[in-house]
Amino acid sequence: MAHGHKSNEKVVFVGDSRVRKKTKTGPSVPPDYSSYPGKSEAFIPNFLLKEWMVGVVVLVGFLVLTISEAAPLGYPADPTNAAFIPMPDWYFLFLYQFLKLQYVSKDYVVLGTVGVPGIAFGALLLAPFLDTGKERRFYRRPITSLLMIMALVSCFWLTKQSWDHYQHELEITNTIPEHILREEKAEEAAKKAAESGGGGEAAEVEVPLVDKDDPAVELTKKAQCVACHGADLKGNESSGIPSFHGIGDEYSKEDLVDIVTNGKNNMPPFKDKLTAEEIDQLATWLAKQKKPE
Amino acid sequence: MLKGVYNWIDERLDITPMWRDVADHEVPEHVNPAHHFSAFVYCFGGLTFFITVIQILSGMFLTMYFVPDIINAYKSVDYLQHKVAFGGIVRGMHHWGASLVIVMMFLHTLRVFFTGSYKAPREMNWVVGMLIFFIMLGLGFTGYLLPWDNKAYFATKVGIQIAESVPYIGTYIKELMQGGEIVGAETLTRFFAIHVFFLPGALLALLAAHFFMIRKQGISGPL
Structure with missing residues (x-):
């Protein structure tokens, strides 16, 4: 708005735009550089080269990020995985967190999914028709600017809340996000493969169960071990449920008695469901589960 | 030689006016970061387009390997990420670019908002810009499912649950998105088609309108 229209200008524009005001006389002359004050320059190549610098x-920055941080990939989708904490991509977090607020969830969820976002995004979409004044400077139109700033602050705040909440949940459930877990495991496996001199990445070898006919196997069914650790007793790696195959390499018999009796992390204690002898029998069998030499 | 080719085409198609329109128009001083450093805020729109081009190119390469079915989707992404030469880089560009495009578009929107550039006569361009914003969010949502890992699966499930809570039409939206009773094989092919054909098509059309209007109206004047 820095320059007004002089009556002797060849072309007269609408506002500060290049849309010509309809005049009855004269041929249509393309707007020239003189319609803008200062040092204007051609788009290609002069200006584009400068924008290219930015x-x-x-x-x-983008390529450094791409090379230093691999795109995350977790474990294959498993609809039966009940322990997974769902998270949308970061730019949806504000909406996700918003829907957890008291008066826009449960009975009022329509207000949360349609009402408030509808009004907010509707207002944003129609901003030019709501804020119709001629003034362009933000500090001269305080209501519009304040509404926007408030919306921005709430979005940032909700996003942070959501993220903190997620971190807290990870902590209390003792979960490592899958894509990190997977990367760590892959690194470990690669290291092991390199140490043993074996080429290739086939470090994962199936460990068979020892003493499959042991009566303790019946106990795993009776005590409902199989409900979490699976009918094949291989656990569920992505939920942090360990496999029974080769468990004897990680825990001693005493450890196993303690884990079964008192529980560990997400695993409940079994002292009420099994007798001490049964636990002992089970732990003895579990301790025998070692990798074949 | 090049001049000869240009003249040969120009004689037949008269492309000089087109070139004038695309390239040879004035850019005023107040948006030029070479003259005023703070004018870099006017670059966010161009940068959004730049990242969008990166997204389209990297996405085109990803579809060479990606298989949109529930058995092979994860395996193909895994293969692409760990076995294909530079596959991790291309997927990384697409993954991080998706976030960056949102960031750039957000900054561009704020610049336009706080400089009041959406005001008459540019109302239509603002509306088209907001539609582009929604399309981009849609691309983010549908693309999130495609690797078919747990994060993708459960986020989509929650997203569809949220859409379902819309009164009256919620269940129809849900079925339309899922393509069936559950989030499964049909959801994946559907999201793939939407992510790769429907939304990019709409995006390109809206971008064309966006740019056409900028050229027609010029950039908003200095404050």
């Missing part, structure tokens, strides 16, 4: 800075 682009290069962004591109370098």
Whole structure:
């Protein structure tokens, strides 16, 4: 708005735009550089080269990020996995957290999914028709600017809340996000493969169960071990449920008695469901589960 | 030689006016970061387009390996990530680019908002820009499911649950998105088609309208 229209200008524009005001006389003359004050320059190549400089800075940052942080990949989708904590991508977190607030969830969920976002995004979409004043500077239109700033602050706040909540949940359930767990496991396996001199990545070898006919196997069914650790007793790696195969390499018999009796992490104690002898029998069998030499 | 080719085409198609429109128009001083450093805020729109181009190119390469079915989707992404030469880089560009495009678009929107550039006569361009914003969010949502890992599966499940809570049409939206009773094989093919054909098509059309209007109206004047 820095320059007004002089009556002797060849072309007269609508506001500050390049849309020509309809005049009855004269041929249509393309707008020339003189319609803008200062040092204007051609788009290609002059200006684009300068914008490209900004682009290069962004591109370098982007490529550094891409090379240093691999795109995450967890474990294959498993609809029966009840322990997984669902998380949308970060730019949806504000909406996700918003829907957990008291008066926009449960009975009022329509207000949360349609009402408030509908009004907010509707207002944003129709902003030019709501804020119709001629003034462009943000500090001269305080209501519009304040509404936007408030919306921004709430979005940032909700996003942070959501993230903190997620971190807290990870902590109390003792969960490592899958894509990190998977990467760690892959690294470990690669290291092991390198140590044993074996080429290739086939470090995962199936460990067979020892003493499959032991009466303790019946106990795993009776005590409902199989409900979590699976009918094949291989656990569920992505939920942090360990496999029984080779468990004897990780725990001694005493450890196993303690775990079965008192529980561990998400595993409940079994002292009420099994007798001490049964636990002993089970732990003896579990301790025998070692990798074949 | 090049000049000869240009003249040969120009004689037949008269492309000079087109070139004038695309390239040879004035850019005013107040948006030029070479003259005013703070004018870099005017670059966010161009950067959004730049990242969008990266997204389209990297996405095109990803579809060479990706298989949209529930048995092979995860395996194909795993293969692409760990076995294909530079596959991890291309997937990384697409993954991080998706976030970056949102960031850039967000900053661009804020610049337009706080400079009041959406005001008359540019109302239509703002509306088209907001539609582009929604399309981008849609691309983010549908793309999230495609690797078919637990994170993808459960986020989509929750997302569809949220859509289902819309009164009257909720169940229809849910069925439309899922393509069936559950989040499963049909959801994946559906999301793939939406992510790769429907939304990019709409995006390109809206971008064309966005750019056409900028050229027609010019950039908003200095404050």
